[in-house]
Amino acid sequence: MHIVVCVKQVPDTKIIKINPKTNTLDRRSAPAILNPYDAHAVQEAARIKSRTGGTVTVLSMGPPQAVAVIKKSVEIGADRGYLISDRAFAGADTLATSYALSKALEKIEQESPVDLVICGKHAIDGDTGQVGPGIARRIDIPPITNVIEVSKINSDEKKIVVKRKQLNGYELIESQIPCLLTVEKEINDIGYSPMPNMIKAARYEPVIWSVADLGEVDRAQLGLKGSPTIVGKMFSPPRPEGGKKIEGEPTEQIKELMKLLEEKIDLFCFKA
Amino acid sequence: MSEKFDVIVVGAGPAGTSCAFVCAKNGLNVLLIERGEYPGSKNVMGGVLYRKQMEELIPEFWKEAPLERPVIEQRFWMMDKESVVQFGYKGLEWGQEPYNNFTVLRAQFDQWFARKAVETGALLINETVVTECIVENGKVIGVRTDRPDGEVYADVVVLADGVNSLLGKQLGFHKEFRPDEVALTVMEVVNLPKEKINDRFNLEENQGCTVEIFGDSTKGNLGTAFLYTNKDSLNIGVGTTLSSMIKAKLKPYDLLDYLKTHPMVKPYLEGGESAEYLAHLIPEGGYRSVPKVAGNGVVVVGDAAQLVNAIHREGSNMAMSSGKMAAEAIIEAKKDDNYSEASLNRYKDALYGSFIMKDLEKYKDAAHIFEKHPQYLRDYVPMMNRAASKFFTVDGTSKREKQKEVLKSVTDERGTFKVLKDIYRAWKAVK
Ligand SMILES: Cc1cc2nc3c(=O)[nH]c(=O)nc-3n(C[C@H](O)[C@H](O)[C@H](O)COP(=O)(O)OP(=O)(O)OC[C@H]3O[C@@H](n4cnc5c(N)ncnc54)[C@H](O)[C@@H]3O)c2cc1C
Numbered sequence: 001m002h003i004v005v006c007v008k009q010v011p012d013t014k015i016i017k018i019n020p021k022t023n024t025l026d027r028r029s030a031p032a033i034l035n036p037y038d039a040h041a042v043q044e045a046a047r048i049k050s051r052t053g054g055t056v057t058v059l060s061m062g063p064p065q066a067v068a069v070i071k072k073s074v075e076i077g078a079d080r081g082y083l084i085s086d087r088a089f090a091g092a093d094t095l096a097t098s099y100a101l102s103k104a105l106e107k108i109e110q111e112s113p114v115d116l117v118i119c120g121k122h123a124i125d126g127d128t129g130q131v132g133p134g135i136a137r138r139i140d141i142p143p144i145t146n147v148i149e150v151s152k153i154n155s156d157e158k159k160i161v162v163k164r165k166q167l168n169g170y171e172l173i174e175s176q177i178p179c180l181l182t183v184e185k186e187i188n189d190i191g192y193s194p195m196p197n198m199i200k201a202a203r204y205e206p207v208i209w210s211v212a213d214l215g216e217v218d219r220a221q222l223g224l225k226g227s228p229t230i231v232g233k234m235f236s237p238p239r240p241e242g243g244k245k246i247e248g249e250p251t252e253q254i255k256e257l258m259k260l261l262e263e264k265i266d267l268f269c270f271k272a
Numbered sequence: 273m274s275e276k277f278d279v280i281v282v283g284a285g286p287a288g289t290s291c292a293f294v295c296a297k298n299g300l301n302v303l304l305i306e307r308g309e310y311p312g313s314k315n316v317m318g319g320v321l322y323r324k325q326m327e328e329l330i331p332e333f334w335k336e337a338p339l340e341r342p343v344i345e346q347r348f349w350m351m352d353k354e355s356v357v358q359f360g361y362k363g364l365e366w367g368q369e370p371y372n373n374f375t376v377l378r379a380q381f382d383q384w385f386a387r388k389a390v391e392t393g394a395l396l397i398n399e400t401v402v403t404e405c406i407v408e409n410g411k412v413i414g415v416r417t418d419r420p421d422g423e424v425y426a427d428v429v430v431l432a433d434g435v436n437s438l439l440g441k442q443l444g445f446h447k448e449f450r451p452d453e454v455a456l457t458v459m460e461v462v463n464l465p466k467e468k469i470n471d472r473f474n475l476e477e478n479q480g481c482t483v484e485i486f487g488d489s490t491k492g493n494l495g496t497a498f499l500y501t502n503k504d505s506l507n508i509g510v511g512t513t514l515s516s517m518i519k520a521k522l523k524p525y526d527l528l529d530y531l532k533t534h535p536m537v538k539p540y541l542e543g544g545e546s547a548e549y550l551a552h553l554i555p556e557g558g559y560r561s562v563p564k565v566a567g568n569g570v571v572v573v574g575d576a577a578q579l580v581n582a583i584h585r586e587g588s589n590m591a592m593s594s595g596k597m598a599a600e601a602i603i604e605a606k607k608d609d610n611y612s613e614a615s616l617n618r619y620k621d622a623l624y625g626s627f628i629m630k631d632l633e634k635y636k637d638a639a640h641i642f643e644k645h646p647q648y649l650r651d652y653v654p655m656m657n658r659a660a661s662k663f664f665t666v667d668g669t670s671k672r673e674k675q676k677e678v679l680k681s682v683t684d685e686r687g688t689f690k691v692l693k694d695i696y697r698a699w700k701a702v703k
Contacts, residue, residue: 194420195274195422196418199275
């Protein structure tokens with residue numbers, strides 16, 4: 001079983017500041033981390049590997065310092081990793097990113113056939129969730145998004161069964177493999193990586209590919225040139241205003257709260 | 273069985289990183305383990321980094337290290353409630369290569385320094401706590417960490433785990449601190465635009481200033497405060513020995529608030545924005561508190577070995593030097609594959625022959641004396657302020673008359689005999 005996980009280095013958006021004048025992310029204000037959903041994707045790949053055997057390869061696109069997220073992935077349990085890094089990739093939107101990653105995937109496939117691709121649900125610096133499905137479309141395998149459990153996987157029969165999160169429940173989906181999954185955080189808990197993984201990661205030197213290493217590539221589809229997306233506007237979400245403070249004796253407060261909750265019941269339940 | 277290294281260094285502060293750097297540079301297989309998210313993430317320092325000891329490790333480091341400002345002026349304040357007597361030195365030669373010292377922010381500096389160690393071949397692992405040394409037949413053979421499959425082995429374990437060295441205590445090298453052996457220091461990083469800093473401290477671009485504040489900064493208790501300039505922030509902090517704090521019922525953060533709103537200090541901070549608040553212990557026991565520094569398969573460096581000169585606020589430089597000396601001893605020990613205490617005592621010998629132990633010995637009684645005789649900071653600083661005020665006030669009295677008055681006021685307040693005794697005692701403590 002050869003699993004490829006696509007990972008991204010992102011600024012930690014829990015801390016990041018938005019420049020109030022230009023409304024752009026001040027990337028220097030926050031440390032760069034492995035996109036949290038991708039960490040779960042790597043963890044899931046390592047878990048599947050522990051059942052079926054095989055190899056977990058991670059793939060990332062980014063500046064040279066993004067090797068850090070590949071090393072982090074090795075800590076979690078990946079065996080090896082590739083970073084595609086080149087000026088030609090700079091300024092890529094989701095379309096150009098999925099093109100570049102799919103080209104790198106084709107190259108990995110030539111070295112060793114890929115059975116499964118896993119991505120995080122979305123990257124926390126853009127929240128689009130488009131790159132995973134974009135890759136699947138380009139390499140022509142089925143995408144399954146919002147996966148919360150890999151229930152069965154059988155590499156001989158080339159079948160996988162997964163649970164997919166819905167607004168008010170979940171779907172069980174059976175698919176052929178290779179396919180591409182994008183995973184939610186609840187799919188697993190990221191454990192505390194064992195010491196041997198840490199040592200391996202500290203020693204690991206990821207392979208870095210430039211555009212030239214990827215073979216036949218249409219440069220017009222890369223980077224800024226290949227990115228039709230126009231960012232219209234960026235803004236911090238407005239702080240919720242108003243609200244109501246319930247006062248009085250504790251029992252009164254609880255009564256009042258229950259009354260309010262009953263009035264606004266729609267806010268808490270999804271309609272079937 | 274898990275991997276075996278030549279050396280495991282616990283703690284990526286200045287002591288541990290120096291040791292790892294020198295070992296790796298000499299071809300040893302080094303594992304550096306740090307509990308923080310990254311080196312420096314939790315480390316606290318007023319911020320003066322000394323050029324000399326750093327340069328011995330990385331020549332011309334100032335060309336690439338993340339430094340704040342070269343210090344070209346050092347001020348000393350004897351502060352009373354509404355006045356201050358100041359002296360200091362400012363010299364442009366300190367603003368040129370090879371410089372004297374620099375202000376730094378440890379979160380950035382430690383990270384850079386550890387990266388240099390990694391570039392020379394050390395392996396760095398973050399977010400990992402060493403919980404104990406693995407001891408077999410009276411010899412340290414490795415460490416246990418809080419990770420699954422967490423044991424790792426080495427010929428020598430270097431304890432560079434900082435002031436409250438739990439690992440050193442576990443090995444019985446030293447005991448719990450007495451409250452007069454440690455100072456509790458709190459500090460804040462206050463963001464302030466560059467231009468304001470330059471104006472207020474009378475500095476130009478890339479010039480820095482340090483201010484050490486005695487007297488009312490600690491409400492007369494044994495300790496000091498500091499105010500240092502970074503590029504676009506100030507470090508302000510204050511600390512006293514734990515015993516003084518307990519005796520005077522002081523709360524460290526109250527003391528910092530008191531300092532920040534003190535009329536002599538406040539104008540420097542006006543309009544600043546608190547960016548970070550940190551608290552840390554400083555080992556101040558000095559010469560007599562230095563524990564055993566070498567054992568079978570283990571050495572202790574930096575704050576973990578209590579190597580701090582509190583009087584001159586030197587700690588990071590002693591940490592670096594001790595780390596380097598330990599590395600040199602390990603390299604020698606490796607040559608004859610002998611890591612016994614006797615062999616590693618090469619480090620102890622080097623340490624005791626160096627400026628570190630000489631300086632600590634020079635001041636071995638100082639803290640004790642100042643603690644036992646609180647009049648120095650509590651009484652003399654206000655006296656100095658009153659004397660200066662009297663002397664410099666123009667009121668028609670002759671200067672000779674004023675000198676007499678000033679002297680008289682001092683001897684009146686404490687008595688001639690006591691003053692002479694105090695002077696003698698202080699001189700003996702620091703001679
Ligand atoms: C407020 C303040 C101001 C100071 N000002 C100055 C100054 O201006 N100039 C100066 O030279 N010195 C100053 N000092 C002293 C200086 O900070 C220390 O002497 C110096 O940091 C000691 O270096 P070290 O490497 O021994 O310890 P530390 O810098 O404390 O490093 C110890 C490292 O070990 C790690 N660690 C600890 N336990 C474990 C474990 N079990 N497992 C893994 N990792 C562990 C810690 O996370 C830390 O990174 C100041 C200290 C304070 C508190």
